[in-house]
Amino acid sequence: MGELLRAPFAAASTAPKGSQKHRQLRAGRRQQRGxxxxxxxxxxxxxxxxxxxxxxxxxxxxxxxxxxxxxxxxxxxxxxxxxxxxxxxxxxxxxxxxxxxxxxxxxxxxxxxxxxxxxxxxxxTPACLLPSDLTYPEAMLQLERPPLQLFWRGQGSRWSALSQSQAVAVVGTRRPSRHGLTMARQIGRALAEAGWPVVSGLAEGIDAAAHQGCLEAGGCPVGVLGTPLNRVYPRHHGQLQATVAEQGVLVSELPEGTPGRAGHFALRNRLQVGLAQALVLVECPANSGALHSAELAWELGMPIWVVPADAGRISAAGSNRWLQQGATPLLNPSDLTTSLGVGPLRPPRSSTAGPAAAPLLQREAALLAALGAGASLDQLCDRLRLAPGVISERLLRLELAGVLRSEPGLWWRPC
Known part of the structure; x- marks a missing residue:
């Protein structure tokens, strides 16, 4: 089913829009220029x-x-x-x-x-990523306007998946129907249970419902903000934003002190696409900003799923139209996870270190020795002479086993 879902989008794929400098940065990271x-x-x-x-x-x-x-x-x-x-x-x-x-x-x-x-x-140990950094998502460099900086807060180990766009974006309107809210929540929960980070914009409506479903299942929500990290919008989402930061990751390209502008929320749509490998359009009207995310995903050749809605419902006029353009109908969240398979953050049965963790500790003796009392991802790459993707996966396994804890700035310490 996955091949069938991706087939209609192959023709829409375009060559990377990045300049020669973008390609040099990618090549430099592959050669571990750090x-x-x-x-x-x-x-x-x-x-x-x-x-x-x-x-x-x-x-x-x-x-x-x-x-x-x-x-x-x-x-x-x-x-x-x-x-x-x-x-x-x-x-x-x-x-x-x-x-x-x-x-x-x-x-x-x-x-x-x-x-x-x-x-x-x-x-x-910066709390931001630049295009030359090892964990800056390569897919961002294919955007027409890659972010100069990605400020972030939350669980640093999640970048092992996000840097490779191993996540799913769930987008939609701020004023959905009850059916749209229910589906968004169920989709967020299903993706989390399958181990997929859930990317959305922390706005009212579909975004918030997808994040809440993800949190309920103990998953990794990724909130892409249209404001700096130190601001909350809408204001009543303060607790939700704090919980997303605690359990997942908050991302913004805007430094602290940047004044609020309506255009910032439109610009963040491209970041959601840059962090994901697939997009789900739950419900949105004909003039919704979520359609911009869908259009960009289409240009990049990403698979798009759409939740069908009442043909006469204004709040779903934009999303329903994508069903005519070749998007795949999503009738049941399980169809999505069946097609995607197991995600990069599929939790193990036990998340605490104990006798079962002993073989893991033995296998990772070299990594733990290089870590010492604490180290960053770049420092571990230097010490072990290994690619960042390899080390990130190993760090994530140790973190899930309760051996390590991540801190801001892609930094890890023993528990």
Whole structure:
């Protein structure tokens, strides 16, 4: 059934939209460029520029292309910056003034050679991911506008699945019918029981119901926010957002202090698609933002399931239309999990360390020795000379067995 579900979308698949720089970053991660000290400084410069007001993906790439490196761009004169960002990304006076204030606040040489201990600490355990990081999802680089940064909070071990888009996005309207709410909750629960992270936007309606179903089954909810991580929207979702962060992961591309804008909620739709390998459209009207997620998933060749609804219901006019475009009807949540198979986070029968964990501890003696009192994913990659995906899977098994605990910044410690 899975092959049948994917077949209609093969023709819709397009080549990656990423630039040559995107492909270089992917190739660098495959070669574990994290062992190269120059990558450390490159990451710090990218982190510094990514937080600069008015600098997005296009401008960042243009600066790097014009000056040869982001370090040289930092020392460029205001006139050269204006020239470098000319054309369709022209830097306006107000933007230039904000950029100059930002540069002035950090000084002419904010990153030393080699980086200081303080700078190294910030690089080793950040609460954000950059495109050059080992665990930055490769699928994000295929988006037309990849996020410069992914700020996150929650269970760091979940990135072993999310970095490979091993999750399912569940989207829909904020004002669904009772049937839509029930189905969203059942879908979230079924995916969690099968071991699949459930990606949604933490909005009212379908999003919240899918997350609640996932939480009820002890699964991993992934909330993609249209606000910074320190803000809650809608306000009455404070407890839900906190629980998602505790049991799963919160993700946002917006740094703290970013003012709220309606367009941010539309932009987050592409992040939901970038974190998932399949999308479920539960219920939405003809003008819903959830349709943008479906359109992007279609362009990327992802399988799309749609929950059929009353043909006369306005709240389902948009989702029902996708059934005419080749999406697969989802009548029962079990059909979805049967097609997807077992997810990457399928919980073991026992989650506490005991006699049954002894063979695991013996097999992972080398990893535990490299971990010591605590270490980051990049540090373990350096010490063991293994790919991040391999180490992440082993860390996850130890965490589920109650041997390790994850902390913010992709950091693990013994329990």
């Amino acid at each position: 062992h190269d000290p120059s990558v450390e400084r490159e990451r710090l410069w990218r982190l510094l520029w990514s937080s600069c007001p008015g600098i997005g993906w296009q401008r960042l790439e243009r600066l790097e292309a014009m000056f040869g490196s982001l370090e040289l761009a930092w020392g460029a004169s205001a006139a050269n910056l204006i020239h470098g960002l000319s054309g369709h990304t022209r830097l306006h006076q107000r933007e230039l003034e904000a950029l100059e204030r930002y540069r002035s606040s950090h000084g002419p040489a904010p990153i030393s050679e080699p980086p200081s201990a303080e700078q190294r600490q910030r690089w080793a």
